[in-house]
Amino acid sequence: MTDQPTPASESAVVIGADVTHWRHRHLLDVDTLTFDEIDLVMRTTDAMKEILARPIAKVPALRGRAVTILFYEASTRTRVSFEVAAKNLSADVVNIAASASSVTKGESLVDTIRTVQALGAQMLVMRHGTSGAPYLAAEHFNGNVLNGGDGWHAHPTQALLDLYTMRGRLPGGSLRGRKVVILGDVLHSRVARSNIWSLTAAGADLWLCGPSTLLRGLDAWAGRAGGFPGHGRFTVTSDVDAALRDADVVMALRIQKERMDSGLLPSLREYTQRFGLTLERLAGARPDAIVMHPGPMNEGVEIDPAVVALDRAVITDQVTNGVAVRMALLYLLAGVHAEETADGA
Amino acid sequence: MAPEERKAGRSAGRARAAGTVGTVVGDLEISRAWLVDPYAGREGPGDIVVERGVITAVTWLTGAAAKGIGPDGVVVAPGFIDLHAHLREPGFEDAETVATGLAAAAHGGFTRVCAMPNTSPATDDAGVVGRVRSAAAASGSPVALDVIGAVTVGRAGERLAALGEMADAGVVGFSDDGAPVKSPVLMAHALRYAGMLGRPIVEHAEESALTAGAEAHEGLVAAVLGLRGWPAAAEESAVARDLALLAQVVRDVPGARLHLTHLSTAAALDLVRHAKAAALPVTCDVTPHHLALTDEWVAGARRWAWEAVDADGAARDPWTDGALVAGPYDPACRVNPPLRDPVDAAAVRAALRDGTADAVVTDHAPHTVVDKEVEFGLAANGISGIETALGVLLAAVDAGELTLPGAIVSLTAGPARLLGLWAGRPAPAGLVEGAPADLVVFDRGERWTVTREALRSRGKNTPLAGRDLPGRVLLTVAAGRVAFTDLE
Numbered sequence: 001m002t003d004q005p006t007p008a009s010e011s012a013v014v015i016g017a018d019v020t021h022w023r024h025r026h027l028l029d030v031d032t033l034t035f036d037e038i039d040l041v042m043r044t045t046d047a048m049k050e051i052l053a054r055p056i057a058k059v060p061a062l063r064g065r066a067v068t069i070l071f072y073e074a075s076t077r078t079r080v081s082f083e084v085a086a087k088n089l090s091a092d093v094v095n096i097a098a099s100a101s102s103v104t105k106g107e108s109l110v111d112t113i114r115t116v117q118a119l120g121a122q123m124l125v126m127r128h129g130t131s132g133a134p135y136l137a138a139e140h141f142n143g144n145v146l147n148g149g150d151g152w153h154a155h156p157t158q159a160l161l162d163l164y165t166m167r168g169r170l171p172g173g174s175l176r177g178r179k180v181v182i183l184g185d186v187l188h189s190r191v192a193r194s195n196i197w198s199l200t201a202a203g204a205d206l207w208l209c210g211p212s213t214l215l216r217g218l219d220a221w222a223g224r225a226g227g228f229p230g231h232g233r234f235t236v237t238s239d240v241d242a243a244l245r246d247a248d249v250v251m252a253l254r255i256q257k258e259r260m261d262s263g264l265l266p267s268l269r270e271y272t273q274r275f276g277l278t279l280e281r282l283a284g285a286r287p288d289a290i291v292m293h294p295g296p297m298n299e300g301v302e303i304d305p306a307v308v309a310l311d312r313a314v315i316t317d318q319v320t321n322g323v324a325v326r327m328a329l330l331y332l333l334a335g336v337h338a339e340e341t342a343d344g345a
Numbered sequence: 346m347a348p349e350e351r352k353a354g355r356s357a358g359r360a361r362a363a364g365t366v367g368t369v370v371g372d373l374e375i376s377r378a379w380l381v382d383p384y385a386g387r388e389g390p391g392d393i394v395v396e397r398g399v400i401t402a403v404t405w406l407t408g409a410a411a412k413g414i415g416p417d418g419v420v421v422a423p424g425f426i427d428l429h430a431h432l433r434e435p436g437f438e439d440a441e442t443v444a445t446g447l448a449a450a451a452h453g454g455f456t457r458v459c460a461m462p463n464t465s466p467a468t469d470d471a472g473v474v475g476r477v478r479s480a481a482a483a484s485g486s487p488v489a490l491d492v493i494g495a496v497t498v499g500r501a502g503e504r505l506a507a508l509g510e511m512a513d514a515g516v517v518g519f520s521d522d523g524a525p526v527k528s529p530v531l532m533a534h535a536l537r538y539a540g541m542l543g544r545p546i547v548e549h550a551e552e553s554a555l556t557a558g559a560e561a562h563e564g565l566v567a568a569v570l571g572l573r574g575w576p577a578a579a580e581e582s583a584v585a586r587d588l589a590l591l592a593q594v595v596r597d598v599p600g601a602r603l604h605l606t607h608l609s610t611a612a613a614l615d616l617v618r619h620a621k622a623a624a625l626p627v628t629c630d631v632t633p634h635h636l637a638l639t640d641e642w643v644a645g646a647r648r649w650a651w652e653a654v655d656a657d658g659a660a661r662d663p664w665t666d667g668a669l670v671a672g673p674y675d676p677a678c679r680v681n682p683p684l685r686d687p688v689d690a691a692a693v694r695a696a697l698r699d700g701t702a703d704a705v706v707t708d709h710a711p712h713t714v715v716d717k718e719v720e721f722g723l724a725a726n727g728i729s730g731i732e733t734a735l736g737v738l739l740a741a742v743d744a745g746e747l748t749l750p751g752a753i754v755s756l757t758a759g760p761a762r763l764l765g766l767w768a769g770r771p772a773p774a775g776l777v778e779g780a781p782a783d784l785v786v787f788d789r790g791e792r793w794t795v796t797r798e799a800l801r802s803r804g805k806n807t808p809l810a811g812r813d814l815p816g817r818v819l820l821t822v823a824a825g826r827v828a829f830t831d832l833e
Contacts, residue, residue: 031664108715108719109719109720110718110719128720130720130721130722130723131560131570131571131572131674131721131722132570132571132572132673132674132720132721132722133720133721133722135672135673135674136674136719136720136721139672150571151571151572151722152571152572152573153570153571153572154571190571193569193571216563216574217563217564217567217568217574218568220564220565220568221565221568221569
């Protein structure tokens with residue numbers, strides 16, 4: 001493969017975005033990205049969107065590059081999104097659905113990572129049910145690791161596609177001063193945790209709203225003395241009307257049935273009554289407020305079908321933008337090798 | 346290092362004559378060192394001579410002779426006592442054996458170690474107690490081994506273990522450590538029965554319903570890292586329960602005694618403070634890691650706990666003040682109870698200063714790579730800590746958080762007093778003429794790096810890996826014999 005052009009050298013021709021400032025070998029969360037780096041992801045995503053608009057949405061940027069998608073949790077949309085993104089860039093994709101049983105049989109993550117590497121993987125997209133697992137993988141993998149979601153901790157590509165979608169829809173393309181509400185089960189949500197970093201960095205007025213049992217511990221974070229790059233604070237509340245008042249963006253999160261079994265909620269019915277995103281509740285937000293959901297949705301539980309049907313519900317945009325963002329990230333990471341990493345690994 | 350201290354270091358170097366591990370100390374002279382003897386309640390400059398395993402001369406220097414000798418150089422103290430260590434034998438010899446555990450203890454300056462019963466099989470009858478003792482005898486180590494027996498059969502929390510037979514076999518207390526005695530009914534019975542035998546229940550206080558699946562101290566770090574919160578209330582409610590049961594039991598069994606081990610939260614220590622003021626027969630201990638490390642370490646901070654609070658004593662924010670220097674989710678930082686926040690750690694140090702905490706224990710918990718170097722949420726709990734305890738306490742002394750005699754008391758007279766209460770053990774003689782030499786010599790002016798190679802324990806699981814610690818141990822003498830020597 002040595003005679004093949006590197007993605008970086010092809011970039012000038014194919015992609016058009018300036019990737020020379022990208023220095024991260026892995027994408028484990030968005031907390032290590034500067035505002036400029038997030039901006040670079042956004043601009044690279046623009047270029048990818050152009051490619052997706054072509055009759056044949058395929059470029060040779062990652063030709064010959066071996067991408068392994070290793071998912072320890074069942075997932076359709078994220079896994080397929082990564083797979084489509086990698087294939088659009090002409091990468092060779094291997095999918096591994098690692099079951100929990102391989103863990104119980106004593107197959108360690110480190111051993112699996114070494115095996116995947118020995119089989120030729122150069123980029124690893126990973127989802128794992130345990131918070132922090134991709135950090136362990138990154139310590140042992142010679143190539144690039146993309147976190148496709150770990151436990152309750154992070155889902156960086158989702159946060160970046162959410163940001164991209166908001167920037168595309170908001171007048172002026174900026175989040176600065178915009179009120180963004182994340183509504184629902186924040187406690188168990190890696191989507192919310194990653195969005196806290198990227199949205200506060202982008203200058204949004206972020207509100208996290210849900211039943212108190214599903215906001216556990218978040219107050220400690222919101223009340224920190226310091227701030228993030230950008231500005232800092234966010235608001236945590238169970239007052240859904242206050243949260244939605246004059247909001248520019250409302251993102252509902254999925255409520256899982258098992259939350260009732262563990263005593264966190266009396267019933268789904270009561271959740272829907274008090275926190276479900278209905279047209280009536282949404283009326284408190286700005287008239288042009290956009291509605292988002294990372295999926296999968298329980299329509300009629302956390303979000304009313306009438307809300308999903310609104311033109312300003314951008315849930316399918318999130319899905320298409322997801323492919324473009326993941327193409328951008330695969331492309332950017334592929335240009336960074338072990339010897340030039342800024343991630344210290 | 347001042348020339349005088351250098352001289353003291355060289356003088357200690359004459360202990361070459363002390364010989365190799367296991368042999369009786371033939372002829373040892375340590376001159377111009379700083380002697381700390383908590384048993385006599387005395388510290389200062391002095392010379393000490395050991396012949397044929399016995400201290401034959403202790404000379405406290407005064408006036409011109411003492412000039413230039415300070416507590417910053419070579420220190421001689423009575424051997425340390427660890428009331429709480431996991432030596433893993435029988436059953437988990439890939440993590441540690443009694444022999445490697447005692448070698449690690451000696452490297453840490455300890456001359457007496459209490460082995461916890463979470464072995465396989467559990468140390469729940471006199472037979473297993475005998476096996477552990479035989480392993481210690483076979484190791485050839487002069488470090489004394491005491492055994493703590495299980496409270497319940499197999500530590501399963503269902504029936505009382507053979508407490509009487511184990512007491513006859515010489516165990517110093519009973520504990521299901523690693524887990525609490527879950528049933529309050531059984532806990533009350535255990536306090537009563539052990540009280541009859543004149544032995545304590547050494548309780549790992551944890552309301553396990555509150556910690557099911559828990560990964561890290563519930564607070565800022567757990568919230569940001571998406572780790573399942575391990576609430577302080579789990580420890581505090583268990584301590585409150587145990588104290589209430591003790592108050593009940595002690596009315597008709599005056600010998601009943603409760604010892605709460607590795608307390609880690611401010612409120613739990615407050616409960617003990619009040620119980621002691623009410624004259625309940627309760628004691629407790631704390632660990633070096635809970636007084637010096639915090640949950641910030643899970644996020645990648647590597648500063649001491651006392652550096653993680655601002656001038657008002659409030660916890661600082663490692664995300665905004667540049668304290669995150671390592672990667673997050675290092676499983677070496679996973680321990681039970683979890684590393685708490687900087688305010689709790691400050692309360693642990695305060696409890697040590699005001700006597701609420703009676704001793705420092707290491708909770709030495711060696712683990713294999715297979716059990717430890719995995720995903721944070723799946724990693725075994727525990728820190729291999731018997732070799733780093735002194736260095737961590739000395740770091741606290743250097744920072745003005747503890748005094749040197751205070752730190753040494755917590756490793757000597759503190760635990761010795763508890764062994765007296767628990768099992769009628771007479772206190773060691775200390776640094777006095779005619780006593781068998783049982784002492785540690787360390788150089789406060791010399792730092793050492795915590796590496797896999799430097800650790801004698803099979804368990805290399807320490808968050809302090811790569812760190813320099815003050816106070817290299819030069820020599821440990823247990824019962825007149827060399828237990829550890831690092832003299833050139």
